[in-house]
Amino acid sequence: MKIKEKVRKDNENSNVEKIEFFKRIHLHISELSEITGIPQSTLENWEKKGFILSTLREDNVPGYDYINVKKVLLIQEALKDGYELTEAVEIVEKRNTYLYESLRRFIEAKRALS
Numbered sequence: 001m002k003i004k005e006k007v008r009k010d011n012e013n014s015n016v017e018k019i020e021f022f023k024r025i026h027l028h029i030s031e032l033s034e035i036t037g038i039p040q041s042t043l044e045n046w047e048k049k050g051f052i053l054s055t056l057r058e059d060n061v062p063g064y065d066y067i068n069v070k071k072v073l074l075i076q077e078a079l080k081d082g083y084e085l086t087e088a089v090e091i092v093e094k095r096n097t098y099l100y101e102s103l104r105r106f107i108e109a110k111r112a113l114s
Contacts, residue, residue: 036072
């Protein structure tokens with residue numbers, strides 16, 4: 001196998017592993033608090049305001065999936081950069097919407113060519 005093909009195959013395997021890993025993420029609020037250093041009460045407040053969303057795990061315990069963990073980390077980063085909370089949330093929402101729309105357009109264009 002050529003080196004280029006091996007690197008491509010390794011990358012594909014790595015990406016599949018990452019996707020499976022991200023699908024399995026479902027953190028309890030205490031775990032999210034521990035990872036981020038953000039108090040549970042703050043995370044609860046953000047959820048009440050609709051900034052983040054918990055979902056029920058298989059055992060009916062609420063938790064946060066990869067998308068919401070990422071959102072918390074990005075909000076935290078924006079807050080550290082000096083933005084107010086509502087501004088930080090808006091920045092993260094715009095970023096996520098841009099990413100979603102870009103990927104959606106790409107997929108639609110690929111389908112149109114098929």
